Amino acid sequence: MIRTLLRVLGNEYAGPVRRTVVLMTVTAVAEGLSYALLVPVLRELLGDTPSDAWPWLIWFGAAVAVYAVLRYVSDLSGFRAGTTLLHGMYYRLGDHLARLPLGWYGPARVGQVSKLASRGVLDAMGVIAHLLAPFISACVTPLTVVVVILAFNWQLGLAALVAVPIVAVIQSWTGRAMTAADAERAERDQEATGRVIEFLQAQPVLRTGGRTAERFRLLDDSLRELQRASRRTVLSALPGVVGSALTVQAMFTVLLALGAYLAVGGDVGAAEILAILVLAARCADPLLSLSDLSGKLRGARSELARLDGLLSTEPLPEPSEPVEPQSHHxxxxxxxxxxxxxxxxxxxxxxxxxxxxxxxxxxxxxxxxxxxxxxxxxxxxxxxxxxxxxxxxxxxxxxxxxxxxxxxxxxxxxxxxxxxxxxxxxxxxxxxxxxxxxxxxxxxxxxxxxxxxxxxxxxxxxxxxxxxxxxxxxxxxxxxxxxxxxxxxxxxxxxxxxxxxxxxxxxxxxxxxxxxxxxxxxxxxxxxxxxxxxxxxxxxxxxxxxxxxxxxxxxxxxxxxxxxxxxxxxx
Incomplete structure (x- = not known):
């Protein structure tokens, strides 16, 4: 999706977006590493000399402060990039529409272009301002925490690592299952927009002809179809939401059981087990939010694809060496x-x-x-x-x-x-x-x-x-x-x-x-x-x-x- 976003925005904005993505990724890694310090902090606090936890608490506080600064800078970068790109996107879209052949314009284009120029552009730019940071955090932070768990205990780390491909497969399957539903909903949405515009423009004719009831039915039918398509989209997302929730809960249960087994056997201390379970619980929230974020990103991706299709429409070719007529026959x-x-x-x-x-x-x-x-x-x-x-x-x-x-x-x-x-x-x-x-x-x-x-x-x-x-x-x-x-x-x-x-x-x-x-x-x-x-x-x-x-x-x-x-x- 990032490639599509960069293609839609053009070369002028590719650099700032890439830097924003890198900054958000670094922030997500810093968040996961800061959680890693909870393991030594809890180990010392629950040990024989709790005062030994002070150095680790200081390191933990410093890590959290670094993460907070990075989060502030990355979020600010995302908002600034989003607003700047929104302004630039409108100019680019307007310039491109002005260069398209006049024959391209027709009645069917009104609803399409008006929707893209309003909600479509806002949704596409909202990816950078609102969705990109939490999505990167939901993907990268849990992976960082899994690596941290592997570093402290390979058995628990492997158990946590097994959940990663399962969640990835569920998200991929849900995305493919929702593609058709998303496309249908977008089509119905565009049709409903056109019907609303048609209904407003046709008011004088409809009222003088006494046909308002019929036209209301046409508009109502399109809105009902949109409602049905939206319902099908929600139902298509349910398996992914439920599957992700069950996988995360199953992972946590396995870690809890395996941790208890290792603690009883004396292979791992109770403090380490507690800290690792805290880390695992911290992984659960972003993983559970991944389904919701993925749905929003799919909607934004659809708008991006339509914007990309519009911006990829070739204007009539301009001559490389234009000439000017000297007569007018x-x-x-x-x-x-x-x-x-x-x-x-x-x-x-x-x-x-x-x-x-x-x-x-x-x-x-x-x-x-x-x-x-x-x-x-x-x-x-x-x-x-x-x-x-x-x-x-x-x-x-x-x-x-x-x-x-x-x-x-x-x-x-x-x-x-x-x-x-x-x-x-x-x-x-x-x-x-x-x-x-x-x-x-x-x-x-x-x-x-x-x-x-x-x-x-x-x-x-x-x-x-x-x-x-x-x-x-x-x-x-x-x-x-x-x-x-x-x-x-x-x-x-x-x-x-x-x-x-x-x-x-x-x-x-x-x-x-x-x-x-x-x-x-x-x-x-x-x-x-x-x-x-x-x-x-x-x-x-x-x-x-x-x-x-x-x-x-x-x-x-x-x-x-x-x-x-x-x-x-x-x-």
């Missing part, structure tokens, strides 16, 4: 992309000249949004190449590629802050005049005027305090402020009311001016803005041409246009 050259067993984009070839406008239309599930995501390198293609300015996007560093692109998504996410702070994400170093000019161009100024607080109005988490159209205007203002040469639009007006749609279209017109544009669209007004249109279905380009050409052919696009016209007329 876009090309798809025989591009094929698969997601699992499904081919999403299949052999697509097309190009958009610099300053040109391409519209991608087609039915749901045709691969339209994936088309944009490949251009933004959310994923790498499986075959062919996506090029910007004649350069493969894989040869352009992520930072440089993102500077070339302004993306306006259909679902806009705003951070919990002011409108100005959300606009500035497009270009943090922009002046106040540039921010306000972008807001005006996106017709966001009229929204700001009616909001309490104006520019300082808080948008809420995810932009919840703004309407969908208002959030879209913020997104367009952000893209205008970024002033990137290539614009990607993903059905930005698909669910807007007429007033907001008109305002958003005005902003889009300003955003597209003089830039290379690739848009996923199905609204008539958006499609008519394109110089070239491709109809995508099943990941293939089935038709392409200008709007007029495609209508004359009377194919799939013409059917799409007819349906769209009818829908617009009904509206």
């Amino acid at each position: 876009v090309e798809f050259d025989s591009v094929t992309f698969r997601h699992g067993d499904r081919t999403v984009i299949d052999g697509v070839t097309l190009s958009v000249p610099q300053g040109g406008r391409l519209a991608v239309v087609g039915p749901s599930g045709a691969g339209k949004s994936t088309f944009l995501q490949l251009l933004a390198r959310f994923y790498d293609v499986d075959a062919g190449g996506v090029r910007v300015g004649g350069l493969d996007v894989r040869d352009i560093s992520t930072d440089v590629l993102m500077k070339q692109l302004a993306i306006v998504f259909q679902d806009v996410y705003l951070f919990d802050g002011t409108i100005e702070e959300n606009i500035r994400l497009g270009r943090p170093d922009a002046s106040d005049a540039e921010v306000r000019a972008a807001a005006t161009a996106a017709r966001l100024d009229e929204v700001i005027e009616r909001l309490p607080g104006g520019w300082d109005a808080n948008v809420g988490e995810g932009g919840a305090l703004l309407s969908g159209g208002e959030r879209q205007r913020v997104s367009i203002a952000r893209a205008l402020l970024k002033d990137a040469p290539i614009v990607l639009l993903d059905e930005v007006t698909s669910a807007l009311d007429p007033v907001n749609e008109a305002a958003v279209h005005d902003g889009i017109d300003r955003l597209m001016a003089g830039r290379t544009v690739v848009m996923v669209a199905h609204r008539l007004r958006t499609v008519q803005r394109a110089d070239h249109i491709v109809f995508l279905d099943g990941g293939r380009v089935v038709e392409q041409g200008t709007h007029a050409e495609l209508l004359r052919r009377g194919g799939r696009y013409a059917d799409f246009w007819t349906v769209s016209m009818a829908s617009t007329a009904n509206d």
Whole structure:
């Protein structure tokens, strides 16, 4: 587990953790050796001249003082290492998440990452701060005491030594038996976390649909499954707890019987037997706590394994010698992309000249949004190449590629802050005049005027305090402020009311001016803005041409246009 912990923490923290482990081990050995001095102390106290015990008592006091100092230093080192590593771990996790491809993120990741970033990291770092010292002490101190007993009497030492492999086997067997139960419990825990998040996010829909009772059942079912999995985990641990307790008690009973036999035979003095039994009793407490500590460590190990798996997820490779495009035309050259067993984009070839406008239309599930995501390198293609300015996007560093692109998504996410702070994400170093000019161009100024607080109005988490159209205007203002040469639009007006749609279209017109544009669209007004249109279905380009050409052919696009016209007329 230490190796996994060091791998999760990275090379920067490996040294402090190793030093902490060594210090804790030395402390555990010092604790066992200090107990060894009880043998001569009791032998002299119970002998003919108890005053001879003073030198041994002084040595015993000194040994206990050394152990106390070591224990204080090692515990302090563990706490400091734990808090330092906790801070560093959050930074490392955040940096790694920021480097993962955007295509990695999906709805299933929310519960997983939120759980790892909260309880997972705390549990993993708690190993160093709270669990490592008692676990090392529970393992090393009894072994040291057994060695001490061997040094005083080999028969009693061997009897105590027999218990060591038995306890080790029981702990190992219990760990293997609990692996499946622990994995199931972690899976149920993650599922329950996702259900809770889903339940909270879906409150408006559930209440308006009158489906709260059904959703409560789904949440209750996941929590009941978690309860059952937790019960199975506890039951799996019982054999190990009982087995360890019986082994320790049996060891103590054997030592007691053997000690009495040796004392009666005159081979060992009563004082030595008493001292050795005291040592054996002192071994019992850490050995009995080993089962509880092992269970906690198994839980922490599971979190560490999940953190290790997340941190081992490879980001998309960065070019060793990155290049920067000098022009802004876009090309798809025989591009094929698969997601699992499904081919999403299949052999697509097309190009958009610099300053040109391409519209991608087609039915749901045709691969339209994936088309944009490949251009933004959310994923790498499986075959062919996506090029910007004649350069493969894989040869352009992520930072440089993102500077070339302004993306306006259909679902806009705003951070919990002011409108100005959300606009500035497009270009943090922009002046106040540039921010306000972008807001005006996106017709966001009229929204700001009616909001309490104006520019300082808080948008809420995810932009919840703004309407969908208002959030879209913020997104367009952000893209205008970024002033990137290539614009990607993903059905930005698909669910807007007429007033907001008109305002958003005005902003889009300003955003597209003089830039290379690739848009996923199905609204008539958006499609008519394109110089070239491709109809995508099943990941293939089935038709392409200008709007007029495609209508004359009377194919799939013409059917799409007819349906769209009818829908617009009904509206």
